[in-house]
Amino acid sequence: MTTRVLVTGAAGRIGRAVLELLAARGDEAVALERHDPGDLPAARVVTGEAADPATVRAALDGVDAVIHLAAIATPERLPAEQVFGQNTLATFTVLEQAGLAGVRRACLASSMAADGLPFAGRELHPAYVPVDEAVPVQAEDPYALSKLVDEETARTMARRHGMGIVALRLPYVGGFEERLNDFAAATAADPGAHARGYWAYLETRDAARACVLALGVPGPGAEVVCVCAPETMAGQPTAELLERYHPGVEIRAPLPGRTVPVDLSKAERLLGFSAEYRLQV
Numbered sequence: 408m409t410t411r412v413l414v415t416g417a418a419g420r421i422g423r424a425v426l427e428l429l430a431a432r433g434d435e436a437v438a439l440e441r442h443d444p445g446d447l448p449a450a451r452v453v454t455g456e457a458a459d460p461a462t463v464r465a466a467l468d469g470v471d472a473v474i475h476l477a478a479i480a481t482p483e484r485l486p487a488e489q490v491f492g493q494n495t496l497a498t499f500t501v502l503e504q505a506g507l508a509g510v511r512r513a514c515l516a517s518s519m520a521a522d523g524l525p526f527a528g529r530e531l532h533p534a535y536v537p538v539d540e541a542v543p544v545q546a547e548d549p550y551a552l553s554k555l556v557d558e559e560t561a562r563t564m565a566r567r568h569g570m571g572i573v574a575l576r577l578p579y580v581g582g583f584e585e586r587l588n589d590f591a592a593a594t595a596a597d598p599g600a601h602a603r604g605y606w607a608y609l610e611t612r613d614a615a616r617a618c619v620l621a622l623g624v625p626g627p628g629a630e631v632v633c634v635c636a637p638e639t640m641a642g643q644p645t646a647e648l649l650e651r652y653h654p655g656v657e658i659r660a661p662l663p664g665r666t667v668p669v670d671l672s673k674a675e676r677l678l679g680f681s682a683e684y685r686l687q688v
Contacts (some may be wrong), residue, residue: 571626
């Protein structure tokens, strides 16, 4: 049976990979974007804002599931009020309208930055590693706060509409042909630049696959899941990196070699996900 999936932010890096994966699976996609670039592999393209209820209602016609990716991805280029307001309103609108339309499965892009480290204005360290979905948050920037609110919105909508929703905490995402290799090279040259992101990464096609797998998690209920590659993009052993950049952090599990200091057990257990595309460092 063909599934029809609404993909918001469909022209973005992950969005395009999701559309390609859905097409390869024989599923139909409805793409929601501000402007139609004219080359999206979707059965239908709806233009408009993900925060606009009428636009979202039109996009949801005949849809079975939702992958919500539309968001401002950094707090560094736009006013704080816009970053927080636009991200949270779009997530609320998409999930609310999906619930009202009878859609019961959704995935949304959260971020590993939800813990507050990557965009903080001061040096912060995690409470422990490997970090997991329950690590204490230290958010003080509008992007991290917006993702935390998105995760709470997912829990609310799961209760409100009986939906099954998975919020994926994604790391730095890129394709080998785009920017991942360059970022890895920069990280190898200066590991401190990515220390707040735990030197984690995910290749674009793996990110898309995680999104699609998340739609298979039964509801009702909402889950937050950390997803990344199992090794860091840094060349040094993880233990050495932690000693240098997160000194004194509690280490709760062995981290041999370049093991990423992120607990991926929930992704494996709940989604059946492990990354297939790995950097050669």
